[in-house]
Amino acid sequence: MQKRYKELVKQHLASTHSVATGLRALPKTNGSFAAAQAAWRFYRNPRCSLPQLAQPLISQARRSVPINCQDFALIMHDWSSLHFTKHFGKSQRIALNNPDDWGYELQTALLVSDRDGAPLAPVYIGLRAADGVHSSRRESVLPYRPGLHELGRTIGYIESLDLGKPLVHIVDREGDSLLHLRRLMRQKRRFVLRSNDFRRVEHLGESRLLKEVVESLQDDFRYSREVEYKGHKAQGHSVLG
Numbered sequence: 604m605q606k607r608y609k610e611l612v613k614q615h616l617a618s619t620h621s622v623a624t625g626l627r628a629l630p631k632t633n634g635s636f637a638a639a640q641a642a643w644r645f646y647r648n649p650r651c652s653l654p655q656l657a658q659p660l661i662s663q664a665r666r667s668v669p670i671n672c673q674d675f676a677l678i679m680h681d682w683s684s685l686h687f688t689k690h691f692g693k694s695q696r697i698a699l700n701n702p703d704d705w706g707y708e709l710q711t712a713l714l715v716s717d718r719d720g721a722p723l724a725p726v727y728i729g730l731r732a733a734d735g736v737h738s739s740r741r742e743s744v745l746p747y748r749p750g751l752h753e754l755g756r757t758i759g760y761i762e763s764l765d766l767g768k769p770l771v772h773i774v775d776r777e778g779d780s781l782l783h784l785r786r787l788m789r790q791k792r793r794f795v796l797r798s799n800d801f802r803r804v805e806h807l808g809e810s811r812l813l814k815e816v817v818e819s820l821q822d823d824f825r826y827s828r829e830v831e832y833k834g835h836k837a838q839g840h841s842v843l844g
Contacts, residue, residue, distance in 0.1 A: 607645045614638060657728070657739035661764060664714050664724040668767040671716040671723055675793070676768040678726065678761055679713045680754060681775060685730075695732035707732055710753065712761055717771075726764060727757050751783045758792060771795060 645651060668676050684699045687706040696705040712727035730737045735744040736753065740760045748756070758772055772787075772794040779798045787794055800814040811819075830839040 604645065604648065604651065607641065611642060611645065614642075652742045653728075653737060653739045654742055660724045661726060664726050664764070664766055667714070667723040671718065671721065672768050673718055674768070675717045675771045676766050677715045677717050677720075678758075678770055678772045679715055680757070680772060680778070681711055681713075682750060682777065683709045683711070685709055695734055697731065697733050710736075710750070710757065712757055714766070726761055726766075729753070729757070751778060751780050754778060755783060755786060758787070759790075762792070769793060 684704075685707040686699065686704060687693050687696055688704055690696070696707065698704065699706050699708065708731040710727075710729040710731070711725055714723045714726050715721060716723060728739045729745075731747060735746050736748075738745050740757075747753075754774070761772075762770060770793060772792060774794065774796045776797045776799070778796050779802075781802075784796070798813060800812065800817065802813050803810055804813060804816065805811075806816045806819075827839045830837050
């Protein structure tokens with residue numbers, strides 16, 4: 604198994620973009636199908652658990668944070684749908700976006716640098732299937748919980764990893780839930796969440812729309828540098844002080 608593990612690591616190494624995914628057949632391998640079959644046998648082995656596979660990634664995260672993170676370690680949380688509608692042999696599929704869309708739901712947490720946003724290591728992976736959540740934080744299958752409830756447990760797990768810097772959890776708009784935001788505040792978590800600007804919050808003792816809060820903070824930001832956003836040049840700003 605150790606030999607096969609080294610082969611799998613080599614197959615994931617390539618001179619492509621840093622966020623490119625998927626294994627590649629080595630020159631000595633008899634085709635991509637043979638590589639896929641060998642990987643399947645390795646992952647299928649009951650002696651190989653998801654937490655065990657995740658440990659080298661966690662170790663890499665701990666090594667990377669002091670080198671690549673200045674003040675904070677940023678954790679990017681996201682969910683993805685893995686579509687296998689026509690793969691009838693996969694008995695643990697679940698219905699995704701509609702009754703005719705079948706597959707799995709993948710939850711990931713990626714550690715990135717607070718200096719340049721470079722990806723450093725995935726620190727959590729969870730796959731929701733019909734029998735529950737197959738997780739890199741637990742050997743046994745976890746019971747399914749709605750996405751934001753599962754997110755809270757994922758955040759708690761990542762906080763326990765002791766990565767060496769204060770963590771800031773970054774979540775897209777699907778995490779915009781008042782109940783869960785209040786829970787994160789009570790737990791004193793640091794987070795950045797993309798929210799709808801029509802929400803009303805308490806700011807400086809007054810009830811205001813988020814849009815009004817953003818407008819009031821314009822003078823607190825200064826130009827930092829030019830950045831690239833979706834292929835276009837944009838201005839990056841940071842908070843004064």
